[in-house]
Amino acid sequence: MSITRRHLLQLATALPFAASALSLLSAPALAAAKIQRVISPGGIEAWLVQDATVPLVALEYAFDGGSSQDPADKPGTGSFTANMLDEGAADLDSKAFHERLERRAIEMTFTVTRDYLRGSMRMLKENRDEGFDLLKLALTSARFDAEPLERVRSQMVSNARRETTNPVSIAGRKFWEQAFGTHPYARAPNGTVESLPAIQAADLKDYAGRVLAKDTLKVAVVGDIDPDTLGKLLDTAFGALPATANLTPVPDATFGKLPQHSFTMLDVPQTSINFGAPAIARNDPDFMAAYIVNHILGGGTLSTRLYKEVREKRGLVYSVSESLIWMKKASIFAGATATRADKATETLDTISAEIARMGNEGPTQKELDEAKSFLKGSQMLALDTSPKFATALLQYQLDNLGIDYIEKRNAIVDAVTLDDARRVAKRIWGQGLLSVSVGRATQASAQPAAK
Numbered sequence: 001m002s003i004t005r006r007h008l009l010q011l012a013t014a015l016p017f018a019a020s021a022l023s024l025l026s027a028p029a030l031a032a033a034k035i036q037r038v039i040s041p042g043g044i045e046a047w048l049v050q051d052a053t054v055p056l057v058a059l060e061y062a063f064d065g066g067s068s069q070d071p072a073d074k075p076g077t078g079s080f081t082a083n084m085l086d087e088g089a090a091d092l093d094s095k096a097f098h099e100r101l102e103r104r105a106i107e108m109t110f111t112v113t114r115d116y117l118r119g120s121m122r123m124l125k126e127n128r129d130e131g132f133d134l135l136k137l138a139l140t141s142a143r144f145d146a147e148p149l150e151r152v153r154s155q156m157v158s159n160a161r162r163e164t165t166n167p168v169s170i171a172g173r174k175f176w177e178q179a180f181g182t183h184p185y186a187r188a189p190n191g192t193v194e195s196l197p198a199i200q201a202a203d204l205k206d207y208a209g210r211v212l213a214k215d216t217l218k219v220a221v222v223g224d225i226d227p228d229t230l231g232k233l234l235d236t237a238f239g240a241l242p243a244t245a246n247l248t249p250v251p252d253a254t255f256g257k258l259p260q261h262s263f264t265m266l267d268v269p270q271t272s273i274n275f276g277a278p279a280i281a282r283n284d285p286d287f288m289a290a291y292i293v294n295h296i297l298g299g300g301t302l303s304t305r306l307y308k309e310v311r312e313k314r315g316l317v318y319s320v321s322e323s324l325i326w327m328k329k330a331s332i333f334a335g336a337t338a339t340r341a342d343k344a345t346e347t348l349d350t351i352s353a354e355i356a357r358m359g360n361e362g363p364t365q366k367e368l369d370e371a372k373s374f375l376k377g378s379q380m381l382a383l384d385t386s387p388k389f390a391t392a393l394l395q396y397q398l399d400n401l402g403i404d405y406i407e408k409r410n411a412i413v414d415a416v417t418l419d420d421a422r423r424v425a426k427r428i429w430g431q432g433l434l435s436v437s438v439g440r441a442t443q444a445s446a447q448p449a450a451k
Helices: 005-014 018-024 027-032 076-085 094-103 124-138 146-163 167-180 201-211 226-239 287-298 305-313 341-361 365-381 386-398 406-412 417-427
Strands: 035-039 045-049 054-065 107-112 115-126 216-221 260-265 270-278 320-326 331-340 434-439
Touching: 005 201, 005 417, 018 386, 035 226, 045 386, 054 305, 054 386, 076 107, 076 115, 076 146, 076 201, 094 124, 115 124, 115 386, 115 434, 124 146, 146 167, 146 201, 167 260, 167 331, 167 341, 167 434, 260 331, 270 341, 270 417, 287 305, 287 320, 287 341, 287 365, 287 406, 287 417, 305 320, 305 341, 331 341, 341 417, 341 434, 365 406
Parallel strands: 045 216, 260 434
Antiparallel strands: 035 045, 054 115, 054 216, 107 115, 270 331, 270 434, 320 331
16 A cells, blocks of 8 residues: 555655655756666566666556456455555565565555556665565565455545545545446545445455456666666566456446536535546547647646636636546546635636637637747656656556657647647537536525534
8 A cells, every 4th residue: 555654754764865866866867868668588568767866766567457447336446456465465464564665665555546556666776676576476475464454444444434525525526427427437446435345355356366467567667777687677576477467348438418517515614616528538649739728728837727717817716727637448628626605606607618718719829839838848847756757657658659759749749730729629628518516505605604
């Protein structure tokens, strides 16, 4: 499961210089580094950036599967499995396994998205052999013992219970349910209060056995390691996995009808709002144009149209943002904000109007030029540490972008014309919205809370 605060403190103690060194790696040096395709003796492929700036190794990897492989009646199975992989393996129980990690200051984490089970590991160069040995045990010999299983279950149920009263969590869950109905994407990736108690060790073993396999594996490594050494360690960690996964087929997802709005009553100070609609696949030729337009509309900076209209001009919210989300079976744009209940209708109307204006008119040439400049410049900042770079390299593989994508990206950005941007804006942001609000009814918000 995710590394604990205690683990992080021990990591900092064991590596008195490493944490700061990770943040001091030069972005230009990393970006200019050669990306090598490494094939292990056993045939496992990885993308490697060899960098000896500091004696550290960052590993990122992923298997196809994710929460879309959860049984329909047991959402959270994949997340539960990921949380248990470092809770004991082979002859090491949970305590012994974590002691081995801590003694060598090895950071090992596992997470699940809707499409992938992903893993991450960071360690000193001198501890890489032990790190890859422990990773092999976690992936091939996880124990799923009763004590850590119930401890992890308790933590997950507690989190799920908190989410049932959290307006942000409720709005997010309702949005995905409204968007995807009975499709696996609509399920709660981390499980529910109802589903988690029903998941047993046999379910976790079955999930791991179906998902953890070499044929869907993607690997990225950045750090102080040479190709030959990496090749041997890839076979150590992944070589004993089954050759092929046994995945349940997942159909393409159909987005809910547009426009559509739903409201859920919850007695909280602020109303949470989620909104979105279908977007564009990562392999679509117009993806970069959509990415640029999304940045202009609501991409997370303080200069976006949504931020200016909703926050700066009207003071309705503290923040509002929107993202493109691309998955294997669907792609969407999705945004979120929160406001006072008596301002919720005005906030959503303003957001809807601004999105419709983008769909009808598209961006201006000035907005397009400024967005291109920002996106090209910010790319280097996104790759300024070994873990960030490894994460990016893994995502490029998952998106089938090619090993030379970093070299080509700026040219792809520059090639987007105003006509491209306006055409894509109409295609994506001109179709109406699915929106979800969770909070007090407007009329109730004007009255003082009952004592």
